[in-house]
Amino acid sequence: MYRPYHPPADPMVVRDLTQQQEEMRTHVRLVPLAAEPTLIAGCDSSFPTPETILSVFVLLRYPSLELVEKVYHVGPVTIPYVPGFLAFREAPNLLKAYEKLQQKPDVIMVDGHGIAHKRRMGIAAHLGVLLDMPTFGVAKSLLTGRYEEPAPTAGSRSPLLDKGELIGEVLRTKDKILPVFVSPGHRCDQATATRLAVACTRGYKLPEPTRLADHWAEQFKKEL
DNA sequence: GCGACAG
DNA sequence: ATCTTGTCGC
Numbered sequence: 001m002y003r004p005y006h007p008p009a010d011p012m013v014v015r016d017l018t019q020q021q022e023e024m025r026t027h028v029r030l031v032p033l034a035a036e037p038t039l040i041a042g043c044d045s046s047f048p049t050p051e052t053i054l055s056v057f058v059l060l061r062y063p064s065l066e067l068v069e070k071v072y073h074v075g076p077v078t079i080p081y082v083p084g085f086l087a088f089r090e091a092p093n094l095l096k097a098y099e100k101l102q103q104k105p106d107v108i109m110v111d112g113h114g115i116a117h118k119r120r121m122g123i124a125a126h127l128g129v130l131l132d133m134p135t136f137g138v139a140k141s142l143l144t145g146r147y148e149e150p151a152p153t154a155g156s157r158s159p160l161l162d163k164g165e166l167i168g169e170v171l172r173t174k175d176k177i178l179p180v181f182v183s184p185g186h187r188c189d190q191a192t193a194t195r196l197a198v199a200c201t202r203g204y205k206l207p208e209p210t211r212l213a214d215h216w217a218e219q220f221k222k223e224l
Numbered sequence: 225g226c227g228a229c230a231g
Numbered sequence: 232a233t234c235t236t237g238t239c240g241c
Binding site for chain 2: 081084111117142143181
């Protein structure tokens with residue numbers, strides 16, 4: 001069986017980006033939301049071509065989850081994907097899309113990990129610090145940490161631990177379907193992240209904000 | 225030294 | 232992420 005192979009990343013670049021993450025890490029605040037959200041956003045990026053990135057932001061009413069806005073921005077890909085540094089590749093373009101929203105959300109659900117990262121700076125935390133907005137991440141696969149398989153029924157969850165530290169929760173959003181990984185990003189705590197992820201689930205593996213952002217990314221890609 | 229590795 | 236056909240289960 002083939003295993004994904006990641007091309008060697010430039011040591012100089014990695015050292016610089018790592019320092020940037022360490023600095024940003026000092027700004028992260030894991031606290032509950034000031035108030036129950038009224039608007040929640042979801043975002044996602046796709047790559048129409050290897051050198052083009054298309055980022056989407058969807059805005060949904062909470063807790064009804066009705067779509068109220070959808071925007072996107074297309075830009076150039078600047079750096080290759082390197083595990084642990086995803087934010088440096090996608091955040092710049094995501095910010096451009098975010099600026100196009102007419103209304104701003106109370107909290108943002110990001111596709112990827114929050115603090116469930118080696119240096120606790122996954123893309124959700126990274127975006128949260130840049131925007132100084134409450135964020136949390138919902139990822140489809142593991143990056144860092146260990147966990148016990150949650151029960152096969154929807155709603156089951158189990159802690160995601162790294163060095164004995166709680167960095168996220170593995171949540172089964174749908175019966176017998178692979179779970180998602182939920183972790184706080186910035187200005188959000190684990191309880192809130194998991195609670196919102198559950199409240200945004202509508203019978204699909206992915207919570208609505210992320211699922212719709214994914215869906216619209218596909219639609220917008222065709223409009224090009 | 226040998227794996228693991230979000231999107 | 233992206234490519235890409237069929238196939239299993241409800």
